[in-house]
Amino acid sequence: MIVEAQEEKTAVRVRRFLRRLSRHQNAVLAIILAAIIATLGGLTHGGTLTASNVRNIWIQSSTRGIAAVGQLFVILTAGIDLSVGGMAMLSAIVGGVMMSTESAAGGHGAQVYGLPVAVGVVTMLLIGLASGTVNGALVSRVSMPPLIVTLALWEIADGLGLSICKGLTISHLPDSLTFFGQGNVGGVPVPVIIFVAVAAVAYFVLNYTTFGRAVRAVGGDPEAAWLSGINVPKVRFSVYVISGFLATLAGVVVLSRSMAAFTGTAEGLELDSITAVCIGGVSLMGGRGTLVGVVIGVLILGVINNGMNVFAIEPALQFFVKGAIIIIAVAVDTMRRRQPH
Amino acid sequence: MDDTSGKEMSFRARLHQSGRRLLRHENAVVGLVLVIITAVVAVASRGATVTRANFDSICIQSSTRGIAAVGQLFVILTAGIDLSIGGIALVSAVLGGATMTTEVAHTLTGSTIAPIMAIPIMLLLGAGLGVANGSLVARASVPALIATLGMWQISRGGALLICQGEIKRSLPETLNFFGGGEVAGVPVPFIIFISLAAVAYFVLCHTSYGKSVYAAGANPLAAWLSGINVAKIRFSVYVISGFLAALAGLIMLSRVMCAGMNTAVGLELDSIAAVCIGGVSLMGGRGTLIGAVIGVFIMGVINNAVTVLGVEAALHDVLRGVIIVAAVGIDSWRRRS
Numbered sequence: 001m002i003v004e005a006q007e008e009k010t011a012v013r014v015r016r017f018l019r020r021l022s023r024h025q026n027a028v029l030a031i032i033l034a035a036i037i038a039t040l041g042g043l044t045h046g047g048t049l050t051a052s053n054v055r056n057i058w059i060q061s062s063t064r065g066i067a068a069v070g071q072l073f074v075i076l077t078a079g080i081d082l083s084v085g086g087m088a089m090l091s092a093i094v095g096g097v098m099m100s101t102e103s104a105a106g107g108h109g110a111q112v113y114g115l116p117v118a119v120g121v122v123t124m125l126l127i128g129l130a131s132g133t134v135n136g137a138l139v140s141r142v143s144m145p146p147l148i149v150t151l152a153l154w155e156i157a158d159g160l161g162l163s164i165c166k167g168l169t170i171s172h173l174p175d176s177l178t179f180f181g182q183g184n185v186g187g188v189p190v191p192v193i194i195f196v197a198v199a200a201v202a203y204f205v206l207n208y209t210t211f212g213r214a215v216r217a218v219g220g221d222p223e224a225a226w227l228s229g230i231n232v233p234k235v236r237f238s239v240y241v242i243s244g245f246l247a248t249l250a251g252v253v254v255l256s257r258s259m260a261a262f263t264g265t266a267e268g269l270e271l272d273s274i275t276a277v278c279i280g281g282v283s284l285m286g287g288r289g290t291l292v293g294v295v296i297g298v299l300i301l302g303v304i305n306n307g308m309n310v311f312a313i314e315p316a317l318q319f320f321v322k323g324a325i326i327i328i329a330v331a332v333d334t335m336r337r338r339q340p341h
Numbered sequence: 342m343d344d345t346s347g348k349e350m351s352f353r354a355r356l357h358q359s360g361r362r363l364l365r366h367e368n369a370v371v372g373l374v375l376v377i378i379t380a381v382v383a384v385a386s387r388g389a390t391v392t393r394a395n396f397d398s399i400c401i402q403s404s405t406r407g408i409a410a411v412g413q414l415f416v417i418l419t420a421g422i423d424l425s426i427g428g429i430a431l432v433s434a435v436l437g438g439a440t441m442t443t444e445v446a447h448t449l450t451g452s453t454i455a456p457i458m459a460i461p462i463m464l465l466l467g468a469g470l471g472v473a474n475g476s477l478v479a480r481a482s483v484p485a486l487i488a489t490l491g492m493w494q495i496s497r498g499g500a501l502l503i504c505q506g507e508i509k510r511s512l513p514e515t516l517n518f519f520g521g522g523e524v525a526g527v528p529v530p531f532i533i534f535i536s537l538a539a540v541a542y543f544v545l546c547h548t549s550y551g552k553s554v555y556a557a558g559a560n561p562l563a564a565w566l567s568g569i570n571v572a573k574i575r576f577s578v579y580v581i582s583g584f585l586a587a588l589a590g591l592i593m594l595s596r597v598m599c600a601g602m603n604t605a606v607g608l609e610l611d612s613i614a615a616v617c618i619g620g621v622s623l624m625g626g627r628g629t630l631i632g633a634v635i636g637v638f639i640m641g642v643i644n645n646a647v648t649v650l651g652v653e654a655a656l657h658d659v660l661r662g663v664i665i666v667a668a669v670g671i672d673s674w675r676r677r678s
Binding site for chain 2 (some may be wrong): 334
C-alpha cells in the first residue's frame with residue numbers, strides 16, 4: 001500500500017511537471033533545438049558543429065527569420081501573408097533591373113538601368129511597403145479574407161516578375177550591393193546583424209508598446225479590442241505593411257547574396273516563414289505567440305534544412321519533410337489547444 | 342392615380358417587377374457578367390472568339406478547371422479550402438505517366454501498365470490524398486490552410502520522386518480518349534465535366550448529404566446540434582476534392598499526352614478563383630453549383646480572350662490575381678456588416 005501511494009505521488013508529480021513545462025513553451029522549443037543540433041552533430045561526427053557550418057546556418061536563417069518576423073505580426077492578428085515570397089522575388093527582380101549594368105543574354109533580357117545601389121535598395125523596400133499597403137487595405141477596409149488577398153497578390157507578383165525579367169536571370173550587379181548579404185561587420189555577417197536587429201525591434205514593439213499589445217488584442221478577440229478603443233482596422237492594416245516591408249528586406253539580402261535575380265528567387269519564403277512561426281508556437285487563430293518562440297522556430301528550421309543538405313537528401317524528399325513539418329507543428333499546436341466540441 | 346395594388350399593373354410595371362426579382366436571384370448577376378464579358382471579348386477580338394474551334398477550346402480548358410472547381414466548391418461550402426488540388430493533380434498525372442509510358446526504361450515499375458489498370462490507381466491516389474487532407478482537417482483540427490498547404494508540398498515531393506524531373510511521354514494512344522476524344526462531336530472532357538456538374542448539382546440540392554454540407558459550413562454548431570456529423574462531412578468533402586483533382590490530372594495527362602513537374606500548376610488557384618467569381622462565400626454555407634460553373638466559364642472566356650488578344654503569358658497570372666481580388670472583393674464588400 002505504501003508502494004502504491006508512492007507510485008501515485010510520482011504520477012501526480014510527473015503530470016504537474018508536464019503541465020508546468022507546457023507553460024514554458026519557449027524553453028521546450030529551445031530544448032528541442034538543442035536536441036536536434038546534438039543529434040545532427042553526433043550523426044555527422046561534429047561536421048555540423050564546425051564554425052563555418054554554424055555560420056552558414058545563421059546566414060540562411062537570417063533571410064527566413066526576417067520574413068518570419070513580418071509573418072508573426074500578421075498571424076498574431078489572425079491573418080496570414082502568402083505574398084511574402086512573391087514580393088521578395090518581385091522586388092529582387094525590380095531591384096536587379098534597376099541596378100544591373102548589363103542586360104541578360106546580350107541585350108535580349110530586360111532593360112537595365114545601372115542606377116546606384118541606394119536607389120535600387122530603396123525602391124525594393126518601397127515595393128514591399130506598397131504591396132503591404134494593398135494587402136492591408138483589402139483586408140482591413142474591404143474585409144476580404146487574408147488568405148485570398150495575399151494569395152492573389154502572390155500570383156500578381158509572380159506574373160509581374162516573370163514579365164519583367166522575361167524568364168532570364170538578371171545579373172551584373174554592382175559590387176557594393178554585396179554588403180547586405182555577404183558583408184561582415186566585426187566578424188558578424190551582415191544578414192545576421194539585420195535579422196537580430198529586426199528581431200530585437202520586434203521584441204520591443206510587441207512587448208513594450210501599445211501597438212504591440214493592440215496587435216495581440218486584435219488577434220485574440222477583435223470585438224473586445226474594438227470595444228476597448230483599439231482601432232482594429234488600422235492595426236490589421238499596419239501588420240501587412242510591416243510584413244511586406246520585411247519581405248522585401250529579406251529580398252534585398254537574398255539578392256545581395258546571390259547577386260542575381262530570377263523567377264525562382266526567394267522561392268518558398270512564405271512557406272518557410274509560416275512554418276517557422278508555427279514551430280515557434282504561434283497560434284494561427286491569432287493572439288498567442290512570442291517573438292522568442294519564432295526566433296527559435298527559425299533556428300530549428302534552419303538546422304533541419306542544413307541537416308538535410310549535409311546528408312544530401314534529394315529535393316523531392318526535402319519537399320516531403322517540409323510539408324510534414326508544417327503539418328506536424330500545427331497539429332501539435334491545435335491538439336494542445338483543442339477544446340472538446 | 343395609378344392604383345397598382347391588387348389590380349392589373351401596367352406592362353412596364355410588371356416588367357420592372359420581374360426584372361428586379363430576376364436580378365435578386367443569386368446567379369443572375371454572375372450570369373449577366375458572363376454574357377457581357379463574352380460579348381465584349383467577341384467585339385474586341387473582331388469575332389475571332391466566336392469560331393467553333395475557339396468555342397471548343399474554351400470548353401476543353403474549362404473542363405479541367407471545372408472539375409477541380411466542383412471539388413473545391415464542396416470544400417469551400419464547409420468553410421474550408423483545398424490548396425493541394427494542383428499538387429494532387431500533378432502527382433496522379435505523373436504517376437499515370439510514369440506507369441503507362443511505353444518507354445519501358447522510364448517506367449516506374451519496369452513494365453508498362455495498361456491504362457485500364459493505371460487510371461483507377463491514379464484516382465485512388467487522389468482519393469487517398471483527399472483522405473489525408475480530410476483526416477488532418479476533421480480529426481486533427483489542423484486549419485485547412487495549413488493541412489492542404491502541407492499536403493501540396495508533400496504531393497509535389499511525391500511527384501518529383503516519381504518522375505525524377507523528367508517528362509514522361511510515349512503514352513498509349515487509347516489514353517487520349519479522355520482528353521482528346523469526341524463523342525458525337527462533343528469533346529469528351531466537356532462531357533465528363535458537364536455530367537459531373539449535373540451529379541454535383543443533384544447531390545448538393547436534392548440529397549440530405551448536400552444539405553448537410555451547406556449546414557456544416559453555415560453554422561457548424563447548429564448543424565451538430567441537429568444531429569449532423571460535422572466531422573464526417575468535413576472529412577468527406579476533402580476526399581471528393583482529392584478524387585476530382587486526380588480526375589482533372591487524368592484529363593490533363595490524356596490531353597497533352599505527357600506529364601512533368603509543370604502539369605497542373607496553378608490549378609488550385611484557378612479553382613478558387615472560379616468558385617469565388619461564381620459567388621460562393623469563403624466563410625462557407627453560401628453559394629451554388631450553377632454559380633461555380635458560371636464562374637468557371639467566365640474564367641475560361643477571360644483566359645481565352647487573353648490568349649486570343651495576344652497578351653503576354655506572364656500577365657495571365659497578374660490578370661488572374663486581379664480577377665480574384667475583384668470577385669472576392671465585391672462579394673466581401675456586399676457582405677460587410
